Structure formats: structure tokens, C-alpha cells
Amino acid sequence: DAGVIQSPRHEVTEMGQEVTLRCKPISGHNSLFWYRQTMMRGLELLIYFNNNVPIDDSGMPEDRFSAKMPNASFSTLKIQPSEPRDSAVYFCASSPPTSGKSSYNEQFFGPGTRLTVL
């Protein structure tokens, strides 16, 4: 099993540029999560999808951020225009379908994308 795949692993860009982060969840998983990790704010959930539908985007900081999941095997997180305060590590995670009350719905994390906006 390949695990959750994220690309790129590192991204350095200049303020004002568009940034697109990509995620491939584990095959068979139907929930996908985007997190941001910074020293100041820790791990924050930005948005999550269930069966390709956005369920909760209350963590998306502002209109500059958008996320899509066009199919079960691919999601993007886009920042346009990027700002230095967007510099962080962005994680994608996926979890399998719920199978009853005792299902943990464990989230499996990707390796993260370290974004630096100059």
C-alpha cells in the first residue's frame, strides 16, 4: 500500500504567486482532510471531504484558499495569491469508510508539503 501521496514535498514561491498542492488518498478511503501546521497555531483542519463532497470548510482561512476533489483519487489545495503568512507544512490525510460505531476511522497522513512564501 503506497499510503497517502502528496506533491510537491517542498515548494518555495514568491508572494502573489499561485500555489497548488496535490494529494492522492489511499485507495478505498472515502474521506480526505487538509491540515496546516505552523509553530504558532499547531495543526489546524482546513477542510475535509467525504465521498468527494466538501463537508466542513470552516477552517479555510480566507477566499485565497480553495480546495477541490474532482474524483476519489485526487485532491488539490490552491492558494491564490500566496502571502508570506501562508508559509507552513500542509498535510493531507485520508480515512476509510465508517463501519459501525466501533470504527475508529483512523486518519492516515501523507508526508506533508513544506510551503515557503517569500
Place this chain on the structure above:
Amino acid sequence: AQTVTQSQPEMSVQEAETVTLSCTYDTSESDYYLFWYKQPPSRQMILVIRQEAYKQQNATENRFSVNFQKAAKSFSLKISDSQLGDAAMYFCAYRSVYNTDKLIFGTGTRLQVFP
């Protein structure tokens, strides 16, 4: 809203010794899941151990065990026979069983292991 608090920003332990990381949470729900994740320098988030709130028995995974005190809303992680590879950030997380798959994380505890 649920919150998770880790009051120890940093902890240290000597190899082969035992260390306990603290976590408390606040919720009005009666059923939920609790997790400990490990984040080594590689940044990869790795699930260490998990606990269902309705189970009274504390979860154990090899050298890792938890002390789950539901009434006190406490969920501490004990690492026995600490190894150099245990050095990492450790995050406590909460997930409701109702209507959401969201994980709510604490701020983390950095664990150093000395030889």
C-alpha cells in the same frame, strides 16, 4: 466545542526509562475517540495508540500505554523502556463519534530521549 490541552511543551527522558505525557480534553459528549500521534523529524504523522471512550480498559501497544480517566477527561501516554527513536513531537487528538470525522489536536509535546 471540544478542546484538547497538552500542558507540557517539552519533556525529556533517559534511554530505557519511562515517561508519561499528559493530555486533557473538554467535551460534553459521552462517546468519542482519543488518539496519540507521533511526529518525528521526518514530519510524518504516525498513529501510536487509540482509545474508545466507552471502553474502560486502557489501550496498550507494545511499549506504549494510556491512562484513560474519563471522569477527569484525562488521556496520558506512557512510554516504557524509552528508545532514541521515540524522540519526536507527540500530539493528543479527539474525535467525536457524532456527525463528524474531524480530529481536534492538542499543541503537542516535544519528547527528547537522552542516551
